[in-house]
Amino acid sequence: METSFKHIIGLAFIFSTLLFTSCKDDVLPKPSSQLRLDYAVAEYAAFENHCPLTFDMNSDAVIKEKGDCGFTITYPKMKATIYLTYKTVNGDIDKLLGDAQRLTYEHVIKADDILEQPFINDDNKVYGMFYKVGGNAATNSQFYATDSIKHFVTGSVYFYAKPNFDSIMPAEDYIRNDMQRLMETLKWK
Template identity: 70%
Template sequence: MSKKIISGLSIVFLLVVTISCKKDPIPKPASQLRLDYPVAKYANFSNHCPFEFEMNEEAVIKEDKNCGFMIQYPKMKATIYLNYKTVDNNLNDLLKDAQTLTYKHVIKADDILEQPYINKEKKVYGMFYRVDGNAATNSLFYATDSIKHFVTGSIYFYAKPNFDSIMPAASYVKNDMQRIIETLKWK
């Protein structure tokens, strides 16, 4: 064999050995976005309105008109809207409006789960709705004493509804909203 061929084969052999001597590829483990939220600490909220409740200390509350409130979560870009109405022989209309608002989300929702809430001791009766899917809100509720008071609540995020993306924040805020209905007291 000629020296040129041997020299060429030697170079090819060295290239093959050099290129093939890498470490075996190791697949990366599956990962998920990690969102850590602080453990919720609750404090009683009371003012001149005819009801009080416990809310997350991380949230910022702003009073709207007629004892309505916006409970904002700036880090999560979410708000719980609370609305208050006086019952004045219009309980059926108020219930119908609350249920209609909830079921307007049925177009985008995968499922709407109803969870009745009854606290005879505090005279708080209502319904908590969990909305699954890409609806504008993932939780709503109404609560009443059936005589004087009627409160509705709903959660909205300042993002396009994509339940998979907002699920950790939605779950966190939903738990806070459940705390509101569970600690609601009439004055």
């Protein structure tokens, strides 16, 4: 009987050891996930002040004048800013165009590609170029607009984050649409 009792104790010990060691959670690899960034549908309002231009801008953005009719349009939730610079054309349209194009192509080192989209609005006498810069460049969207005689505006968006296009792509798409709307609704006074 002693042998069977020792045998039962031994089996009970083995069983309890297996029971307690097998009850811990199994480590399973989790599937990789991606951050989902959804933004509210943009609502636009006309912006006008003492400067010689008007345009539509996103109601969620915050605009501040920097002086000389230059503006910052900030998107606090996206940690991004659109910088608008206004200049009066004084017979130097070629220099202004060259500077705007050079600013865009300085990003060629980090850019995968640069897509140029010409813009023509004969009714409001607004002509320009919209640039979509692909890849991990510091800015992914830029534009210039002019009437070639008196007014010249440049715009570019910058994010306050390390340029990693994959992670900022939803915000970049959202703000790019706002910049295109701004350019398309631009009017001179």
